[in-house]
Amino acid sequence: SPYVLSQSVIQSEVQTSIEQFRLTTSNTFVKQLEFVQKMIIGNQLLSALQTNIVPLYAQIFNGSLELGYYMVYNISNDSYCGCQINDNCRVPSGIFKELGQSYFNILFQNTQLMLMEIDGFSAGCMPMDSILQSTLQCFYNQTCLNELLLFLSTNESFTAMNISKYSRFKPSSTVKEIVNELMVEEWITNISYEKYYAQCAPIRCTYSKVGKHDLVNVLTTIITFHGGLTLVLKLIIANVVRFIHRKKDNEPNSQISLYTRIRQFPTLIKRYLAQLNLFEHRSSNAHQVHYQYIATRLYILIFLILLTILTSYILATKEIYQKTIYHPTEEQYNKLQKIYPNSLSCSCSVISVPYKSFLEIEPFYHHVCSSDMVSQGWIDYYNNFKLYFIISNRDFRANAGHQFQILATLCEQAQQTVNSALQVFLQRQFVSSQIISQELFRSQINESIERWKSNTLNSFLHLTQLIRVTNQGNQLINSFHNFYFYLDQISEQLIPVPANYSTCSCARSSACQIPMGIFVYNWTIFDYVELFRIPNFFTGCFLVESLLESTLECFYDHQCMNIIESYTSNTTTNFSLLDTTRNSPNETVQSIINRLMIDAWQSNISFSAYYKMCSPLSCTYEQTRRHDIVYLISSIFGLFAGLVFGIEILILIILRFIEKMVNDFSLIELKRRFKDLFICREEEQIINRCHFILLILTISLLYMATSLTLVAKTERVIKPSLFTYQYLLTNYQDSLQCSCSHISIEYQSFLTITSRIHQICSSDFVSNDWIDYIYNTIDPFHLNYTDFRTTATGQYQLLASFCQFSRQVLNDALSNLLTSHFIDTELLSYNVLYERIQSSLKEFQMAIPNSFLNSLSVIRETTGANMLMNTFMTSSEFQYETAFTMFSIFYTRPLSYEKCNCGLSSKCVQSSRGMMAGCYPLEALLQSTFQCFYNQTCIDSHNVFQALNISSSTSSQFLINSSIESILNKLMVEDYSINISYEKYFSHCEPLLCSYSYCGHRDILEMTLNIIGIYGGLVIIARFIVVFFLKLYLNKNQKVSPQKGET
Known part of the structure; x- marks a missing residue:
């Protein structure tokens, strides 16, 4: 966060993350363990303990x-x-x-x-x-x-x-x-x-408070209001008294009609204005009176013009003030959000709200998961088939029970994966100290839902794929689908031989498959004859692999089902067909699995429920409005008084100056007048001089104090350009805030992330040509189990699979990240945006390998704990009875590597030909290094394939002697590179408004208005002060002393 969070918010967010971690970790581990176990059982893998x-x-x-x-x-x-x-x-x-x-x-x-x-x-x-x-x-x-x-x-x-x-x-x-x-x-x-705060290291904190005006502000307002009020009351009271006196003094005269008075009113006004002389003196001559008339009209004109302009300015100016509404309803909040989206702030009484309180998510699964095809009755129907011992492993009746058991397992596991992940997801807490807008709320929750769905799907698919590639690489033995025994009659040794399906060998590919059908054993030719073929339903090296490549089209077809039933039962069954109107019959099981068996999602986000849980205590918003009536009256009164006194003095000075210019202007007279300013012979002169000096000093001090005082100012810029924003950011970084018009932006619209994989993944040693070369030139079944070449094919298949798997995991994760949305209501600076993305990338770099490694660890430990056997016979070997009987039982014996017994640890290895041999090809590979791949003699003495160039390893973050496991711990990634286009981010954000605050001096117009407003009051107050203290002084000095001699 670019802002420091309160302790309560930090506590809630961290506690939520911890709880989420606990739930996710335990849930993921348990579900992975269950799924791996069910896949082992589904594939009919053989335990060396012979318990299954x-x-x-x-x-x-x-x-x-x-x-x-x-x-x-x-x-x-x-x-x-x-x-x-x-x-x-x-x-x-x-x-x-x-x-x-x-x-x-x-x-x-x-x-x-x-x-x-x-x-x-x-x-x-x-x-x-x-x-x-x-x-x-x-x-x-x-x-x-x-x-x-x-x-x-x-x-x-x-x-x-x-x-x-x-x-x-x-x-x-x-x-x-x-x-x-x-x-x-x-x-x-x-x-x-404390540690969080120290790491955050806030530069500054800004806060607002509601309080009374300070003493200076109060005094200034009183003085301003006093001047205007004094003048207004003086005018009103004088006219009222004059009117009363006139009513008493006037003798009764003839009654004048209202009509006559109305007709005479304009004439009276003209006469009054024509005779109006505001600067009349008793000793004025005709020439002076003429100038006084001109001065009066000039005075009124200037006064009215300035009063109109300044009053209009005051009426037009607006102020920003905060308003608070306590316990607002949702309807009130929505209205305020529409009107004041940028300033509205509502504090929640509950800052941590569980998702389940406002969110419902429901998946709709492929209808096969609720059909008879995965029912226990259907599975038992085939598992209990009586003619097992004389049925080919290609026969549908021999495999159907297991195939549909796997399908039921996949349905069950998909539902359990979604349900458990959904349970954890809905227990997540939505943490926010402030309620957020409905648009932002829905964007964030929808983004969380999409990311959760993608992560859940990828997690399931990656685990499934990892199980499949490790099963193939380890060449784990199942119930005689991927191998058979060859009994050497001379040596009486049991030699495991990989099974072939058509031209495909299970030693090279787990995807080998052939169609299943209904077979009968022909005792004449000692072989099986196909009676009916199930369309696009396969068997192969592993039952899971063949099921994923199959379709369920036969089980949508009534005729196909009837044929199968005719070969399996003499009675009619009540199993229902799949519905062709709901799904395509030609869809493979793999494509169904690729969407987690889900056809559609339905989610319901309730903002009302979120608002109710948040239960905001109050909402505060900023409103721009004209000044209140009290401020306007006091300001206009102040302006009125200031203009009256100010213009009057200015006109008087001009008049006197003109009179002197006309009458007796000379340089000597000008000097005399200047000297007379400092000579006071009369009391009135002393008062005027002191009044003037006090007034000038007070106004000067107030002006200096006002001009030097810094005030907080807020400015707004509508739809700024990038250049303008960068300028504002440079000068007002701490207070600049810009609201985006688009709060949800796809990462890929402004972000590019690429990764560089270890060079082994682009070499020939993970190609099919290399693996075929190894497979065709080495006979692993006649080598000692401690020879690396015994499991070389499996190890190279695993290495190629890990390279492919790493790319797939990275691509899925990066695609998930880049197609997700960056959500923020505010435009972020490049530095903050870069830090946010770097933080997300670091989390990504840790989370993705950890997820892969945890899944791989579960598979490794489960394989070892179950003591699963492989066709290379490197963990345990078969032993048999000396004399064969009707049914001869094979026994197993665990093997040892340098005093490490595979019965006690599946990770036993020993060095062999520059690589490792061990209980399982996977364990041997992980503990090997790539050193041999840089040595031509070690990797291929026949020079068919060239060793890796050792000079290219200098740019790698991994050492040559690093174990493959340590490289895999990083998903084989050398480095990541990111490219952020801030211009594209800015254009997608498209800021509507930028506001910034700063401390600055008052502008000249504002200070002038303040001085004019306070001037009228100061004139009256200053004169009162001067007269009071001068009279006090003079009275004290003029006291008469008692005469001498009086008794």
Whole structure:
């Protein structure tokens, strides 16, 4: 803010920001964690702990088949929960006997083999879900903890946690409940207004107050009014007395009719004016009387002209004054806002108003999210299909349950994302110590809504995209869609081989796909035969990827649905079709996701509700009006007296001068007259001289005091040009205020922001040619897992994806910023505008990478905690039984890197060929550097691709040995450059009015009016003072002393 804010406003704004941060942070983290978990389940990713899917190698009629069998948990004696249908299976966790090779015990989790049940702990399909549903009760109980330690191979002793009465969490609180609060017990904040004030360092403060006039002003007004009032009363009283005397002295005469009097009135007036002599003396001769008549007429003419001009000026001048209305209604405020938009100021009784009190937002989702296609009955209908073991993974019946489960998850997640984000958004506080205009209020709220919608959408899409690219780069294993096992009969080793869809390999692209259909196994040719193809509905390496590329057109078509139903059920189902009148059947799921499954938004902004919550105590506005009647009367009276005495003296001086000139003018006489000015022989002369001197001194002092006193002046400039504004800013920077005619301006209309990405993102090493070159020249499945080349394809795919993702995130964020609006009622100077934009850019530079890094961190930790397996077999490897049976179960064993076990940490790495190898390609890449890319031998000894030019690294902010993770922490951005066109900003603002205040001397006309006004009163008062003190002095000196000799 360009102005210092009060302590209460700072407290409210900071507290609002803190509360918003707490809500947003916890909400974002929890929703991201839930979404990542659901995407893992939707993609049927395989945990090395084999808690959700158990890989089977089946021998069927001398053929072999890889299968993924879903775990079934024994909830009770007659109740089971299968991970294929329910991803939230939960059973008590404990210590079991060794299960041996029992197929039944593994798949059905036989609880009869449990040796100890861990109090509060749960087991289920995925380790992350299991721990979130668990409590920590056992770890508050030393007995339970000791019993658990008996089953572990350790000599260490551990102490149970103490139950604190100050904790916000109970021992029975689930881990999810604790995580929902970010595991924070208490937030402690300290807001230092002193530090804020010191950082603000205000240059000056201006304030207005209502008070009585000072003593000088009061005395000046009294003197001014006294002179005019004395003259007016003198004229009125003299005429009244003369009239009374005339009525008494006149003898009764004949009655004169009114008509005759009216006819005689003009003649009487002419005679009176012709005989009027204001300068008559008893000793005047005919020549002097002639000059006196001329002087009288000149006096009256000058008096009337000056009085008319000065009175007109006083009547025409206006003053600015403040008026206050207490507890105004909304109607009063709106009227005042229209009339006084620039000066109206209304202080709120409540400065922090929640959005939910005046705002309603409702999204309207794609109707598939409320259709049968995402209902549990529809999903279970396909998940419970009986012929699973002899159905191809291309068969719609085998995949439909999972596909529609993913679609339901996307609908649910979109709604949860919007609802939770909306809940946080509506809990935001609109902080303002002053109520703002309805136009500005709606502009600010609409801008906030648009920014919130854009941020919510981008956050959802970026997280979805990041999950997809990390899944592909890590080559995570799903239920035999993106790979299959090759059993080497000689070495009896299981070799994972990437699956191919047509000519597309899942090792190179997650987007490989083929249409789904209805298949039947032909025992003659030992292959599947397609009976019916589902139009534009696909399967591929990952179920999520293939679903996003699919359309739902079959489910708008009654005939298509009937064909599917004929191959899945002998009975008629009651599932409804999608409605073609509401959405296009040919729209892909990806395009629906790109708008967060939302077809339309509806928002309602209530200014009345905001005004009611603000409840302004008072409204103050400045009004320009003519002076009040008291001021006008006193000023005119003062002018009247001043002009009467002033012009009279001036005319008398001129008359006497003319008389002397005519009668006896000579140089000797002029000298004598000048000397007589300082010789006073008579009392009247002394009075006149003293009166004149006192009057001149008083007027001179008043004039000097008035001219030297500085007064606050406010000037206004209508529709100033940029040159005029810059001139005013240079001279009146502290007080200049200019109101914009357009309060909402798009940033992109005057602002340009560009970014420069790390050079690796424009090199050949993120191109498809390079990745294909690596993929085609290296056989990763016959290399040691600690060799970098094993995961090179995945790492380079991740690097290319991160470059592309960084650009996309930056472009989305910059587009969001530049298409948003800069809202301000006042025109800002270039320096203030630059600081505001720099502040926004700094916030942008911190917020965007942090959002990306938080999402990436959730994905990394969730991948590691669930111990997801990859086709490179670098985190865990499969082991199998020596003798194959009908269904042979694969077991897993975690791998180690330099004494770091992937079963304990997913971030284990070790150096290999200038890069890193580790549990996951992602973790290895992040801990690598780009040093190898500057070395030709290291990066490509065959010289097919050229290493990076090391000289170009000198312009980089990153060192050559910087880890890729540290570079990614900056979104791989080298620097930003901004260009602000102040001319364009000024033209879009288009200021209507600029006002500025300054301290200056009174102008000559104003001082002249003041002197003239006070002159009449001073003449009378000064003469009274002189006469009083002179008489006092003379009486004291003329007292007669007592005669001597008297007894």
